[in-house]
Amino acid sequence: MDKAFLEALIAFDRRPESVRLRRRTYELLQVEPGSRVVDVGCGGGTAVAELADLGADAVGIDAAAEAVAFARGQHPRCRFEVGDAQRLPFADGSLDGYRAEKLYHALADPDKACAEAHRVLAPGGRIVLVGQDWDVFAIDSDDPVVTRTIVTSSADEIANGRVARRYRNLLLDTGLDDVSCEVHTTVLTDPELALFTITRLADGAVRAGAVSEAQAETWLDEQRSRADRDRLFVAMPQFLVAGRRPVTPS
Known part of the structure; x- marks a missing residue:
């Protein structure tokens, strides 16, 4: 996780719709x-700082040491630790809230991570998951066939690129209740973040062997041309689910 990626995350975090979505997660966490x-999966630490501003005793956990160092630099008064989503450094039933944004798609075993969330939550404790399904991007393009190939194969290349559509069932299967589900769509038309996003998709498709580097570059050239003409359009649904550890065992 390099600095450029972390800075892109911060830029994404500052978008008005991203701010609104985070606030919604705090509401659902109660x-x-x-x-x-x-x-x-705290990344640059934006949510941890905002949770602390709300009076929460908040801690950010990330598997990447460079992300934790970056977050500490951004928010020196907040607490961040390197840790594994599948082995959290908390006692059983010790937390009131668990939040994970844009994380579960990168995990080899989301079910185990969700079970770990259940373990650390106190009875009545709340969980919120939010993230994109990497196979559900709408991108305006002159070549929809190549676009679909790039999006689908990029999702294939990610550890669990389609896990967001499973979020509701994941919580239910883990034994959580009071489960709700929402969809919030992010639209990217600005060149910096839109091109950053679709370049990641194209790179993933090349790694997956679905398109050649030349095909990916031709596709990206068309998107860059759209950027020059203010014609970029990327729509990215964000799936948001919330649940609760039952107060009494089922």
Whole structure:
């Protein structure tokens, strides 16, 4: 996880729709002063800082040491630790809230991570997952066939690129209740973030062997031309689910 990627995450975090989505996750977590909350896969630490501003006892966990160092630099008054989503450094039933954004698609075993969330939550504790399904991007293009190939194969190349569509069932199968599901669509038309996103998709398709480097470059050239003419369009649905550890065992 290099600095350029982390800076892109921060830029994405500052978008108005990203701010609104994070605020919605805090509402669903029912954050109150003193709430013990973990943000797993915390990246640049934006959510941890905002949770702390709401009075929560918040900690950010990320598997990447460089992300934790970056977050500490951005938010020196907040707590960040290197850790594994499948082996969190918390006692059983010790947390009031668990939040993970844009994380589960990168995990080899999302079910195990969700079971770990269940373990660390106190009875009545709340969980929120939010992220994109990498096979559900709408991109305006002159070549929809290549576009679909790039999107689908990029999702194939990611560890669990389609896990977001499973979020609701994942919570239910883990034994959580009071489960709700929402979809919030992010639209990218600005060149910096739109091209950053679709370049990642094209790179993934090349790694997957679905398109050649030449095909990917031709496709990207058309998207760059669209950027020059203010004609970029990328729509990315964000799936948001929330649930609760049952107060009494089922």
